[in-house]
Amino acid sequence: MLTVRDIEKSFTGADRAHAVLRGVSLEVAGGESVALTGESGSGKSTLLHCIGCLDTPDRGEVTLDGTRISGLDEAGRAAMRRDRIGVVFQSLNLIPSLDVRANLSFQARLSGRADPQWQAELSERLGLTPYLDRYPEELSGGQQQRVAIGRAIANRPSLLLADEPTGNLDEETAGRVLDLLLELARETGAAFLMVTHSDRHAARMDRRLHLEQGRIA
Numbered sequence: 339m340l341t342v343r344d345i346e347k348s349f350t351g352a353d354r355a356h357a358v359l360r361g362v363s364l365e366v367a368g369g370e371s372v373a374l375t376g377e378s379g380s381g382k383s384t385l386l387h388c389i390g391c392l393d394t395p396d397r398g399e400v401t402l403d404g405t406r407i408s409g410l411d412e413a414g415r416a417a418m419r420r421d422r423i424g425v426v427f428q429s430l431n432l433i434p435s436l437d438v439r440a441n442l443s444f445q446a447r448l449s450g451r452a453d454p455q456w457q458a459e460l461s462e463r464l465g466l467t468p469y470l471d472r473y474p475e476e477l478s479g480g481q482q483q484r485v486a487i488g489r490a491i492a493n494r495p496s497l498l499l500a501d502e503p504t505g506n507l508d509e510e511t512a513g514r515v516l517d518l519l520l521e522l523a524r525e526t527g528a529a530f531l532m533v534t535h536s537d538r539h540a541a542r543m544d545r546r547l548h549l550e551q552g553r554i555a
């Protein structure tokens with residue numbers, strides 16, 4: 339269960355602070371999928387970064403399965419990212435020097451939770467088994483996207499965060515990739531929060547939250 343309480347975040351510009359998040363609260367239960375929508379610049383990525391331990395809110399609390407993650411130091415936040423949180427962002431951040439097999443298992447190995455049987459099943463369901471020995475640059479955009487999803491889920495994270503994960507795929511491939519994400523998140527019991535600009539994709543999730551003027555509308 340993800341709980342976000344009254345998060346505030348400002349960025350300081352040349353002369354003044356610009357408040358991006360002005361008291362955002364939300365909850366996502368394990369196994370539940372929630373779409374996060376909002377105009378460009380409304381703070382969706384900022385919110386995801388604060389929740390995913392990639393940035394810190396100025397005020398407010400983020401709790402994951404009872405652990406207050408917003409109060410952790412850098413080492414604690416790194417451990418949360420490694421052990422409990424899976425992310426699929428538009429810049430996929432696959433490791434170019436590792437083949438697909440090693441990219442898939444990278445995070446799970448770091449956290450000591452590598453599970454070869456689960457990884458083999460994931461590779462099969464993501465259609466990646468024929469490509470396990472290839473390097474990211476030898477894959478299509480859709481194939482790379484599926485590696486990023488596999489890597490995020492290989493660890494069975496409590497929280498899965500995705501930022502426009504199908505943004506650069508054609509509509510049909512995007513639909514299939516979203517199906518897989520939803521299926522895997524539900525199956526592993528992850529709380530799944532996804533930023534999307536697509537009404538069609540948002541409609542496929544259990545719930546939708548809209549960010550407007552720094553708050554959930």
Ligand SMILES: Nc1ncnc2c1ncn2[C@@H]1O[C@H](COP(=O)(O)OP(=O)(O)OP(=O)(O)O)[C@@H](O)[C@H]1O
Nearest residue numbers: 349350356358376377378379380381382383384385
């Ligand atoms: N590191 C930063 N320093 C200063 N301003 C920032 C920083 N990151 C984001 N911002 C500002 O915060 C606001 C929200 O940005 P954010 O990327 O969260 O929006 P978004 O809703 O994800 O937008 P998009 O849909 O276009 O990706 C924007 O005005 C942006 O310029």
